[in-house]
Amino acid sequence: SNFVKRTETFMKIEQNISRLNYLLDLYKISHKEFLTMVSKGLKNPLTENDVFTKNIKVSYLKRIDKVFNKGLHYYLDPKTPTTNKEASIFFRKKKFKSELNFGAKKIVNQFEEFKILLSTIAKLAELKIERTIPVYTVQHSSKEVAQAIREEFYPDKHRKNKNFLKALIGKLAEKNVLVFEFVETWNKKDTANIEGFFLNPNVIVLKRLQDAMSREIFTLAHEFGHY
Numbered sequence: 001s002n003f004v005k006r007t008e009t010f011m012k013i014e015q016n017i018s019r020l021n022y023l024l025d026l027y028k029i030s031h032k033e034f035l036t037m038v039s040k041g042l043k044n045p046l047t048e049n050d051v052f053t054k055n056i057k058v059s060y061l062k063r064i065d066k067v068f069n070k071g072l073h074y075y076l077d078p079k080t081p082t083t084n085k086e087a088s089i090f091f092r093k094k095k096f097k098s099e100l101n102f103g104a105k106k107i108v109n110q111f112e113e114f115k116i117l118l119s120t121i122a123k124l125a126e127l128k129i130e131r132t133i134p135v136y137t138v139q140h141s142s143k144e145v146a147q148a149i150r151e152e153f154y155p156d157k158h159r160k161n162k163n164f165l166k167a168l169i170g171k172l173a174e175k176n177v178l179v180f181e182f183v184e185t186w187n188k189k190d191t192a193n194i195e196g197f198f199l200n201p202n203v204i205v206l207k208r209l210q211d212a213m214s215r216e217i218f219t220l221a222h223e224f225g226h227y
Contacts, residue, residue, distance in 0.1 A: 013061060129176045132175050168217065179206065196220065202227065
């Protein structure tokens with residue numbers, strides 16, 4: 001293993017710098033800030049020439065990937081990523097209701113990519129994911145809308161929080177609204193400061209809250225409201 005480490009220290013590989021710049025643009029990280037992130041723990045900080053170069057040391061590329069967790073293959077792909085508004089919510093919106101930390105942005109991006117993959121699979125498998133729930137607006141009576149939604153989705157047979165949550169997720173799935181959870185361990189480096197979010201057109205993502213199930217149910221209902 002020592003031989004491998006010494007080899008990686010000197011071995012270089014050709015990276016696609018546009019993919020690294022795409023991630024920095026996506027997460028709104030400056031070159032200076034990023035160099036600080038990848039130099040953590042090093043006696044001699046990395047420089048622009050070390051990181052933003054076509055032929056990069058494998059050991060440096062591994063440091064880059066510790067930040068983004070994309071896998072080394074991501075930076076070697078010759079294809080330049082798209083930075084238009086359809087590519088990510090971070091290219092569509094400059095401001096959010098709450099300031100998203102780096103951990104939250106990584107989770108959102110992870111599920112954005114998963115949603116694209118899911119959409120492709122749905123087309124290949126001819127799965128139906130079109131909307132079947134009516135679209136409500138502020139012109140509708142909120143009381144009537146609430147009653148209609150409650151009659152359609154409220155899990156009457158389940159009162160305990162865990163079973164209630166599972167039943168509610170099941171009812172949403174029947175109407176082509178897909179719900180996913182992400183888990184964060186106590187020792188995770190970048191903890192997301194969000195409890196849930198909605199990805200257009202039909203994906204809801206929740207942070208699993210084992211000790212606050214009622215809060216997770218509330219978040220699910222809130223995100224369903226965006227749908």
